[in-house]
Amino acid sequence: MKKDMHMSILKYVLQLAVITCVLTSCNVIRPYQSPNLATSGLYRDHHDIDSTGLGQMSWKDLFTDSLLTDLISQGLENNLDLQMAYTRIQQAEAYFLQSRAAFMPLVNADLGITRSKLSEAQGFGIRTHATQYQLGLSAAWEADIWGKLRSSKRAAMASFLQSQAGAQAVQTGLVAGIANYYYVLMALDEQLAITEQTVMNWDTTVSIMRELKESAIVTEAAVVQSEAQRYVAEVTIPDLRQSIRETENALSILLGMPPEKIERGQLDQQEITDDLATGVPALLLANRPDVLQAELNLRYYFEMTNVARTYFYPALNVSGSAGFSALMLRDFINPASLAASIGASLTQPVLNRRINKTRLEVAEAQQQEALLNFRNTLLVAGQEVSDALSLHQTAIDKMQIRDNQLVALQKSVDYSQELLQNGFANYNEVITARQSMLQAELGSVNDQLQRFQAIINLYRALGGGR
Numbered sequence: 001m002k003k004d005m006h007m008s009i010l011k012y013v014l015q016l017a018v019i020t021c022v023l024t025s026c027n028v029i030r031p032y033q034s035p036n037l038a039t040s041g042l043y044r045d046h047h048d049i050d051s052t053g054l055g056q057m058s059w060k061d062l063f064t065d066s067l068l069t070d071l072i073s074q075g076l077e078n079n080l081d082l083q084m085a086y087t088r089i090q091q092a093e094a095y096f097l098q099s100r101a102a103f104m105p106l107v108n109a110d111l112g113i114t115r116s117k118l119s120e121a122q123g124f125g126i127r128t129h130a131t132q133y134q135l136g137l138s139a140a141w142e143a144d145i146w147g148k149l150r151s152s153k154r155a156a157m158a159s160f161l162q163s164q165a166g167a168q169a170v171q172t173g174l175v176a177g178i179a180n181y182y183y184v185l186m187a188l189d190e191q192l193a194i195t196e197q198t199v200m201n202w203d204t205t206v207s208i209m210r211e212l213k214e215s216a217i218v219t220e221a222a223v224v225q226s227e228a229q230r231y232v233a234e235v236t237i238p239d240l241r242q243s244i245r246e247t248e249n250a251l252s253i254l255l256g257m258p259p260e261k262i263e264r265g266q267l268d269q270q271e272i273t274d275d276l277a278t279g280v281p282a283l284l285l286a287n288r289p290d291v292l293q294a295e296l297n298l299r300y301y302f303e304m305t306n307v308a309r310t311y312f313y314p315a316l317n318v319s320g321s322a323g324f325s326a327l328m329l330r331d332f333i334n335p336a337s338l339a340a341s342i343g344a345s346l347t348q349p350v351l352n353r354r355i356n357k358t359r360l361e362v363a364e365a366q367q368q369e370a371l372l373n374f375r376n377t378l379l380v381a382g383q384e385v386s387d388a389l390s391l392h393q394t395a396i397d398k399m400q401i402r403d404n405q406l407v408a409l410q411k412s413v414d415y416s417q418e419l420l421q422n423g424f425a426n427y428n429e430v431i432t433a434r435q436s437m438l439q440a441e442l443g444s445v446n447d448q449l450q451r452f453q454a455i456i457n458l459y460r461a462l463g464g465g466r
Helices: 001-024 066-078 080-101 147-213 220-234 238-252 281-287 289-310 355-421 427-461
Strands: 106-117 130-145 315-326 340-346
Touching: 066 080, 066 147, 066 289, 080 147, 147 220, 147 238, 147 289, 147 427, 220 238, 220 427, 281 289, 289 355, 355 427
Parallel strands: none
Antiparallel strands: 106 130, 130 315, 315 340
16 A cells, blocks of 8 residues: 555656656747848849849759750769768768657667676575576667757758758859859960961061061061060960860869860850849848858757757656576576566756856857858858959940950051051051050950859859759
8 A cells, every 4th residue: 555655656756747847848948040130232232122033043044055054964963072062961861860760769689698606605605606698678768858859850950951052052163163164265265266366467467577678668676576576476375275274174173074175165156144133132041052051050059059958957768678587598488587677767967067058158159150150151142242243244344345445456457557568657556556456355355254254153142053
């Protein structure tokens, strides 16, 4: 009777403890809420109220050159950085699955033989040698009263999603990188062709100078100086070819293959949209992978702060075991050898050398750091969008001015060449005109490249690359 009373009291206390824990657990862990970050005015001197932007466009729609789209497809399939990012997703997924399994009890099977030697006193003079045979199962389970396991699971999920966002960031950078190298190659090809044509034009000029020298219209100095200017143009050709080779090698690495020649089109045949709709800045929170990655990192540390809080409260553990234990092998599988136990414990930390407090302080500091990193990532994203928009407008302005410059310089070259042949112009005027023409033509190629790069940069800055 007394024993039953004690068991009833123990049962009542345990029930009361569990109910109290459940009712107070809501004050331990806190639900995550995305921070309210201001995105208005994130883009400088640009206000787009469209609900969609360039970043939501597929790269297959943005780039129309079939050679470029084939290269991007090859890069997405073979790029090693992207493949490494996928393995990080697999690792994060494994940890998430482990966090889900944490709700299940730990179960171990035990099969063993123990041989022991006892002293006369320990064996009471009856048995001094013993062999024990054991076979059984043991289990342990922790009740998730305070939400520690639930918060750990949510943290693992945030880490898993963060790895996916990281892979998307790699893909976005890969698409932009391949496109950028492709346009650089075409620009270098164009500059090489312009320089080679300039050398041929200088050959014509040198021949004219020699004829004029024979006619005593110019001196030998004019002939020699025109030859020198021809070499000034020609000496840049090896550097251009080296730049082309290095760019092809760099692009090959992005494609996941050894360095080789890259097939490509011509710069003046490229078509790409100039409709640079950015969408509202808030789209960066959903579209740009590194911004999403930064918020998921914040969520991870938020949940780890929840986990750190739970260590201040008692843990309820339930354990049990069942199996056979015998001193003689013949008695091993015998109902009399069956042994079983079950127990529960409620452990409240009292003094643990400040471990729990340190864990919480560090978790809160890491959460604050993650929040600051999130804000900074968003600001950098806005800066990159602003820079790309400004760069595109600058390229357009330069191209309009450059067109006028090229027309004027072409007239200058034609007039000075004609005047020189008729003996009315100084050979220095011809040299200056040709030099200026070469620099303007090379600059015109750079202007076109700058325009394309600005669009690519904006596409990446807005989270494009899907």
